[in-house]
Amino acid sequence: MAESTGGIEVSGLQFAYEGQPLLFTKFNLEISPGSRCLLIGANGSGKTTLLKILAGKHMVGGRDVVRVLNCSAFHDTQLVCSGDLAYLGGSWSKTIGSAGDVPLQGDFSAEHMIFGVEGIDPVRREKLIDLLDIDLQWRMHKVSDGQRRRVQICMGLLHPYKVLLLDEVTVDLDVVTRLDLLDFFREECEERGATIVYATHIFDGLETWATDVAYVQDGELRRSGKLSDIHELKGSNNLLSVVESWLRSESKNPRKQSIISSVQLSRGSPFDSSPFRSSRHMAYYR
Numbered sequence: 217m218a219e220s221t222g223g224i225e226v227s228g229l230q231f232a233y234e235g236q237p238l239l240f241t242k243f244n245l246e247i248s249p250g251s252r253c254l255l256i257g258a259n260g261s262g263k264t265t266l267l268k269i270l271a272g273k274h275m276v277g278g279r280d281v282v283r284v285l286n287c288s289a290f291h292d293t294q295l296v297c298s299g300d301l302a303y304l305g306g307s308w309s310k311t312i313g314s315a316g317d318v319p320l321q322g323d324f325s326a327e328h329m330i331f332g333v334e335g336i337d338p339v340r341r342e343k344l345i346d347l348l349d350i351d352l353q354w355r356m357h358k359v360s361d362g363q364r365r366r367v368q369i370c371m372g373l374l375h376p377y378k379v380l381l382l383d384e385v386t387v388d389l390d391v392v393t394r395l396d397l398l399d400f401f402r403e404e405c406e407e408r409g410a411t412i413v414y415a416t417h418i419f420d421g422l423e424t425w426a427t428d429v430a431y432v433q434d435g436e437l438r439r440s441g442k443l444s445d446i447h448e449l450k451g452s453n454n455l456l457s458v459v460e461s462w463l464r465s466e467s468k469n470p471r472k473q474s475i476i477s478s479v480q481l482s483r484g485s486p487f488d489s490s491p492f493r494s495s496r497h498m499a500y501y502r
């Protein structure tokens with residue numbers, strides 16, 4: 217395995233959006249180098265905000281609060297400029313393309329966008345184009361959401377990052393592309409010592425992919441550590457039903473809670489008897 221220095225360390229993070237109550241209060245998190253960490257939580261629990269803070273997009277406290285690769289995520293701008301710290305999130309779906317956060321309008325080809333990034337190893341670029349099955353002639357304003365997403369992902373991965381933050385970017389991908397991409401990420405961690413944090417609501421195939429998990433509820437870290445240490449997973453090896461039970465137990469809606477208590481007692485998870493349960497192809501819809 218390749219050598220890597222420094223993962224992610226958050227200590228005593230406080231954060232609130234303007235005019236809003238604190239979302240994170242004394243939040244701590246440690247993700248060791250080479251990990252593939254799943255960031256899990258209900259809608260609105262703070263995953264995207266946390267990833268953006270880790271990506272250095274928000275200034276939070278001093279230099280020591282959010283450390284990535286032994287640097288300050290916000291203050292040490294070379295982290296992002298060098299490509300060592302990469303963030304892949306948001307969607308191009310409603311725009312034609314994007315340069316960072318700036319939506320682009322016009323008739324761009326996939327080739328124009330991908331080959332427009334300078335200083336890229338051509339072998340890595342070819343590998344990504346192949347992996348994501350990108351047709352370089354695609355016109356960005358005429359492709360499907362999933363095709364546009366593939367170009368976005370390709371561009372986000374061109375630089376060999378050391379830390380990659382993924383915010384639900386596989387949602388538009390077909391199942392084959394998603395699984396191939398997960399394999400690619402695993403390779404990146406095992407061969408180059410890269411660290412990946414992946415926020416998602418789609419758990420298919422992740423039981424054996426992830427090494428770590430961080431579960432956030434209303435801005436609080438409820439669980440974190442090795443996936444192999446999660447005792448609920450030892451019996452079932454079904455991450456979806458384990459996460460489902462965590463989310464249901466935190467739900468303020470008694471109807472949602474009662475489903476889990478009655479159904480889990482009898483047969484594990486409502487998905488076990490669902491027609492959608494067995495098919496990876498239905499992962500998209502979950």
Ligand SMILES: Nc1ncnc2c1ncn2[C@@H]1O[C@H](COP(=O)(O)OP(=O)(O)OP(=O)(O)O)[C@@H](O)[C@H]1O
Pocket residue numbers: 233234236239257258259260261262263264265266
């Ligand atoms: N720009 C903003 N201004 C004010 N509040 C915001 C802003 N963005 C997010 N929030 C609030 O912060 C909280 C956390 O939002 P965040 O997007 O981080 O959640 P999430 O876990 O990523 O959710 P999801 O699973 O739906 O993507 C929510 O209550 C949300 O309403």
